[in-house]
Amino acid sequence: MKYAFALLGIGIGLRLVLPAHATDATAPDNKTIVFVCLHGSVKSQMAAAHFNRIARERGLPYTAISRGIEVDGSIPPRIRAELNQEGLAPLNDVPQPLTAVEAAGALKVVSFDTVPEKNRGTAEVNYWSDVPPTSKNYTALRDAIVHHIDDLVRESLQGKE
Numbered sequence: 483m484k485y486a487f488a489l490l491g492i493g494i495g496l497r498l499v500l501p502a503h504a505t506d507a508t509a510p511d512n513k514t515i516v517f518v519c520l521h522g523s524v525k526s527q528m529a530a531a532h533f534n535r536i537a538r539e540r541g542l543p544y545t546a547i548s549r550g551i552e553v554d555g556s557i558p559p560r561i562r563a564e565l566n567q568e569g570l571a572p573l574n575d576v577p578q579p580l581t582a583v584e585a586a587g588a589l590k591v592v593s594f595d596t597v598p599e600k601n602r603g604t605a606e607v608n609y610w611s612d613v614p615p616t617s618k619n620y621t622a623l624r625d626a627i628v629h630h631i632d633d634l635v636r637e638s639l640q641g642k643e
Contacts, residue, residue, distance in 0.1 A: 515546040515634075516585060518593035518607075522550020522577030523557045524616045525594045529627050531570040536631055544589070544639060548573045549580035551601055564620050590638065592630075 515533060519525035526548040533546035557572045565571055582603025585591050591607045613626045 512587055512589055513544045514588045515544055516549055516580065516588040516591045517546055518549045518551065518580050518591060518595070518597055518601075520551050520595040521554040522548055522574075522579065523554040523572075524561050525613060525623070525627065526550060527557055527561065527572040527574070527577070528565065528624060529592070529594075529631065530573045531565055532624070532628050533631050533634075534573075535570060536628075536635060540635065542635065542639060546573075548577070549584065550577045551580060551595060551597060553577040553579050560620075561616075564624075568624075590634070592634070 515530075517526040517529040517533070519527075530546040530548040533544075536542075537544045537546070554577050556576060557574075562572055580591075580597065580601045582601060582605070585597075585602045585605035585607075588605065591597070591602065591605045592610060593607050594610055594613055596609075597607050610627075610630050613630070614622050616623055
């Protein structure tokens with residue numbers, strides 16, 4: 483037990499002494515797009531998965547991540563199954579909360595729901611509030627998200643890489 487505490491102390495000491503390395507989400511040359519929805523388990527997961535597919539197909543150097551505000555404990559099996567049918571997968575097994583640091587480090591933050599200041603910090607948030615609810619029709623939801631992504635790529639990202 484004494485050795486476990488010693489190792490813990492050494493680990494904490496090293497974290498305090500060694501300089502912190504920037505994560506991908508806070509790197510200055512960051513090309514991360516953050517998609518945010520209330521629970522981080524449906525719309526943002528779908529948007530990030532489709533965005534990454536579109537960026538890969540078009541050779542764009544951007545990566546999307548999914549975040550939530552009041553995160554769920556898991557991704558609904560129905561959403562996982564629908565994405566899998568399209569050859570995609572949710573980006574996280576467990577939805578992750580949006581932090582102000584992560585939002586500030588992103589190239590763009592796109593949200594389907596209002597993002598509180600404590601989560602967005604100084605980041606500008608683009609809202610896609612016209613996307614239909616998840617409970618109604620997966621195909622309509624997907625099509626609306628993909629349409630927005632196409633617009634985002636065409637208007638804001640294409641040619642800026």
